[in-house]
Amino acid sequence: xxxxxxxxxxxxxxxxxxxxxxxxxxxxxxxxxxxxxxxxxxxxxxxxxxxxxxxxxxxxxxxxxxxxxxxxxxxxxxxxxxxxxxxxxxxxxxxxxxxxxxxxxxxxxxxxxxxxxxxxxxxxxxxxxxxxxxxxxxxxxxxxxxxxxxxxxxxxxxxxxxxxxxxxxxxxxxxxxxxxxxxxxxxxxxxxxxxxxxxxxxxxxxxxxxxxxxxxxxxxxxxxxxxxxxxxxxxxxxxxxxxxxxxxxxxxxxxxxxxxxxxxxxxxxxxxxxxxxxxxxxxxxxxxxxxxxxxxxxxxxxxxxxxxxxxxxxxxxxxxxxxxxxxxxxxxxxxxxxxxxxxxxxxxxxxxxxxxxxxxxxxxxxxxxxxxxxxxxxxxxxxxxxxxxxxxxxxxxxxxxxxxxxxxxxxxx
Amino acid sequence: xxxxxxxxxxxxxxxxxxxxxxxxxxxxxxxxxxxxxxxxxxxxxxxxxxxxxxxxxxxxxxxxxxxxxxxxx
Ligand code: HEM
Ligand code: SF4
Numbered sequence: 001x002x003x004x005x006x007x008x009x010x011x012x013x014x015x016x017x018x019x020x021x022x023x024x025x026x027x028x029x030x031x032x033x034x035x036x037x038x039x040x041x042x043x044x045x046x047x048x049x050x051x052x053x054x055x056x057x058x059x060x061x062x063x064x065x066x067x068x069x070x071x072x073x074x075x076x077x078x079x080x081x082x083x084x085x086x087x088x089x090x091x092x093x094x095x096x097x098x099x100x101x102x103x104x105x106x107x108x109x110x111x112x113x114x115x116x117x118x119x120x121x122x123x124x125x126x127x128x129x130x131x132x133x134x135x136x137x138x139x140x141x142x143x144x145x146x147x148x149x150x151x152x153x154x155x156x157x158x159x160x161x162x163x164x165x166x167x168x169x170x171x172x173x174x175x176x177x178x179x180x181x182x183x184x185x186x187x188x189x190x191x192x193x194x195x196x197x198x199x200x201x202x203x204x205x206x207x208x209x210x211x212x213x214x215x216x217x218x219x220x221x222x223x224x225x226x227x228x229x230x231x232x233x234x235x236x237x238x239x240x241x242x243x244x245x246x247x248x249x250x251x252x253x254x255x256x257x258x259x260x261x262x263x264x265x266x267x268x269x270x271x272x273x274x275x276x277x278x279x280x281x282x283x284x285x286x287x288x289x290x291x292x293x294x295x296x297x298x299x300x301x302x303x304x305x306x307x308x309x310x311x312x313x314x315x316x317x318x319x320x321x322x323x324x325x326x327x328x329x330x331x332x333x334x335x336x337x338x339x340x341x342x343x344x345x346x347x348x349x350x351x352x353x354x355x356x357x358x359x360x361x362x363x364x365x366x367x368x369x370x371x372x373x374x375x376x377x378x379x380x381x382x383x384x385x386x387x388x389x390x391x392x393x394x395x396x397x398x399x400x401x402x403x404x405x406x407x408x409x410x411x412x413x
Numbered sequence: 414x415x416x417x418x419x420x421x422x423x424x425x426x427x428x429x430x431x432x433x434x435x436x437x438x439x440x441x442x443x444x445x446x447x448x449x450x451x452x453x454x455x456x457x458x459x460x461x462x463x464x465x466x467x468x469x470x471x472x473x474x475x476x477x478x479x480x481x482x483x484x485x486x
Contacts, residue, residue, distance in 0.1 A: 062477070062478075098430075102432065105433075106451060106453075110447075110448075110449065110450060111452070113433065113449075113452045114435035114438045114439060115438075354478065355477070355478050357432060357434050359433075361434070
């Protein structure tokens with residue numbers, strides 16, 4: 001099929017169905033079996049191929065002929081805010097191709113190994129226990145997003161980087177501005193610069209006072225002084241960790257809590273789960289069912305690529321939708337059903353695929369496992385404290401989720 | 414690096430592609446580990462037990478960066 005003959009159908013991103021907060025927008029899921037790849041129009045009039053099929057998306061994200069560089073012509077800028085900071089020239093490894101990508105990502109890989117993340121369990125459990133204690137002390141109703149879902153991942157990422165948690169409001173504010181679709185390109189660019197300046201400050205301090213067993217100190221001694229990377233690359237990589245480590249896990253917590261409350265029988269089984277593998281699988285299914293990384297994996301083709309019965313031409317933009325892939329009925333039978341024991345839930349697309357697959361996935365999964373088991377065992381009858389139509393969803397943000405989740409409960413345990 | 418998987422085929426490991434996702438460790442922890450110094454994949458054995466071939470093939474299929482590849486014989 002030649003691209004000239006394919007008209008763009010609909011706009012990306014499209015709205016979700018207001019009745020179901022979990023279901024991906026119908027405009028691009030409308031039957032991935034019939035149309036796994038379709039051309040859509042972006043807010044600025046550009047066009048891009050939106051990929052809804054699971055296998056098609058995986059194939060493209062694993063293909064070295066597909067680039068993540070926003071400075072290349074044809075790259076799809078899916079919102080003014082993303083265009084704002086991605087075009088600002090301040091780029092790090094999530095927007096670079098190999099071999100540069102791997103060189104920069106490796107400043108951090110050893111800090112995110114499965115072994116290291118497993119060792120964080122007791123500390124994360126402490127943080128979660130303290131957070132539930134604070135909720136109980138505040139009494140219900142209370143906003144679970146502000147007082148629980150956001151502070152936990154935030155504390156974890158600050159501790160991981162040995163950054164002082166008193167700075168969390170600055171970091172949370174800048175990351176929100178960078179990711180909100182309501183921010184103008186200029187606002188997003190400015191927030192991005194302020195967060196970068198903050199990271200420079202941390203790194204300068206660590207260059208003067210190196211610490212043992214510390215991410216930034218070792219990144220300086222092993223990657224910067226050896227000439228593999230520059231201070232600028234380290235600062236930009238650090239900013240990415242703050243950016244990618246905050247709202248993602250926070251919104252996953254909020255959406256997972258809501259999904260469990262909405263499925264009481266599943267929640268009862270989850271509460272009784274004894275086997276950690278059962279809990280891990282349940283978390284995978286929640287990540288599949290309520291996919292939060294909604295801005296799509298944005299890429300541009302470097303060559304002509306055949307996929308899903310279509311030819312994507314060199315220089316055309318590609319948006320791989322994780323939420324659509326996660327609801328592809330060819331891979332996940334009856335995708336609209338939450339089934340915490342779904343055998344292939346582990347294959348969900350919520351962390352992406354290819355060289356840019358999420359560096360924080362093991363960390364995020366462990367946080368979710370601990371958060372959900374602890375929350376629902378301490379506050380067994382947790383429920384939403386407002387009528388459902390009052391919940392405000394983040395339909396205008398790079399990361400889907402809830403602005404607030406007011407909850408209430410009976411007697412805590 | 415190349416490893417024979419019994420009669421099923423061969424596994425190739427290319428650390429230069431590895432992104433340290435740890436997915437292979439979660440899928441076939443007896444065979445794969447991550448090096449403490451760089452977080453990248455290391456094969457913990459010199460010979461892969463053919464009994465673990467199924468898990469190893471699954472790990473190769475799941476590897477996001479194509480650092481692990483299975484070639485059926
Ligand atoms: C539930 C929580 C999370 C979800 C759903 C999530 C999702 C994703 C997705 C879909 C990507 C791929 C982006 C692309 O291909 O364009 C990604 C990349 C990334 N994530 Fe996460 N993430 C989560 C938590 C975290 C955490 C906790 C951290 C850090 C502490 C983190 C750090 C990163 C980084 C650095 C990248 C870029 C990787 C690269 O380009 O090589 N994420 N994440
Ligand atoms: S699954 Fe692939 S990328 Fe991940 S650690 Fe193993 S070899 Fe590396």
